[in-house]
Amino acid sequence: MTLSGALEVASCTDPGMVRSHNEDSIASDGDQGLVVLADGMGGYNAGEVASGMATTVIITELQHLLEKRAPYEIDAQSGQLVAHKLLHEQIAKANTSIYQAAQSQPQYAGMGTTLVVALFYDNKMTVAHIGDSRLYRLRGDEFQQVTKDHSLLQEQIDSGVITPQQARQSQNKNLVTRALGIDPTVEAEIHDYDTQPGDIYLLCSDGLCDMVSDDDIGLALHTLSSNLKLCAQHLVQTANDNGGRDNVSVILVRVLRDHPAPRSIVGKMMSWFK
């Protein structure tokens, strides 16, 4: 199944102003409706290795699997949506690969990565995430954070210890409570959302949202929506202008048109001839 022409994707990644390495990793396939962003951690270049493994495993495996199975179908064995099943399996696979590499090679000990993946199909999007890399949505004038970080700060906000405003002042940034590759198994948070033509989705590493306020990110998406590539570059530049203390990565996805699943026989035939 292909979504060719339904999505526009633009991305940008940069080491920032302070770090020498870029430990972020991004990958996308607009035709398959798949975007992946990972923010690695670990000594020397281990962070890059972890995030690179995560994006590579997930994008190549899913590209391959999505050729054979439609994400909107229900898996007969498990009763799960195929999109969920595939994401669960491939995230588990990436986790195992990173975990085993970290166990077997001393220079990779303790490496891990955050992850945010979005899969678009049938006027919907399935988002899976682990850690503090985020997905935001701009719909009309409304700019909203869609994912909720797996971080100490978010837990403190949820339990009422601090307010989101206070969280901005906290010294306990960068403490994630979940990451890929740290433990033998990991639970990704997976949710489905409806999409509408005109929506713009932003996937980003914490290097963006720690350096640029949500209001300024929303303003950039809103004003530069007609030129996604420029918008992606502008967001990275703003993070760097503000100090760029971490690697910055952004992926922007615009939904150009409705993309319902071709369910009927005729629809399927039509999609073959497209």
Added chain:
Amino acid sequence: MAKLILSMDGLVLKEIALTKERTTIGRKPHNDIQIDNLAVSGEHAVIVTILQDSFLEDLGSTNGTVVNGQPIKKHFLQNNDIVELGKYKLKYVNEAPAGQAKAADFEKTMVLRPGSVKAAAPVPAAAPAAAPAATSAAAPAAAVSAKNFSDTVAGQSSTGAPVAPSKPAAVPQGALQLLSGANAGKELDLTKPLTTLGKPGVQVAVITRRPQGFFITHVEGASFPVLNGKALDAQAHSLNDHDVIELAGIKMEFFLKT
């Protein structure tokens, strides 16, 4: 590591490192910080420290706890806060690690695994008593700013959250004056980080305000903006004082404000 400096009448009495998860303050001897003064209650206040963050909570003391001149029930301590208990002052010092290299290292994302940090687990248990009062007013929803920014001035709207500590202080001030068209003579202050010019769908350019100055970039449309008689390319171009921009048939002059 954060610490408190206890003083009275400007005289430093002692320094206390906040190493414990709960540091109690009061007149009675079992407190971690004992202040033997009648204005201080037996169990006056407690400081809960979670990794790098510390929270001060008044324990229903008779004379109350004052931070930077404001009476508080619960307070998220910030570097250089002054806590007053009667005639005594406690200064909270929690400096970010000095030096770029060290700071960068310190800021690296780390995983907090269940059980690895004891201080983290008891947080919800230790705090909820006072938490609702402190949080309900300020944060109705944890969801971050679903803000309608149809035409709010973003430069101002975002100042509430000091995101970037190292934001350069001197952001240049600039404006545009229209030289032709129906609104000729009109001035437009460039107060936002981004200001778009032109007609959507026809020709749009954006002026970005950065610490280094102002830049103009082509956004959409078949024709590119013209700067001082020369057509631009897709790259950003810096704007100098009295540059003339032509866009969608309108001429305008950029100038810096001092």
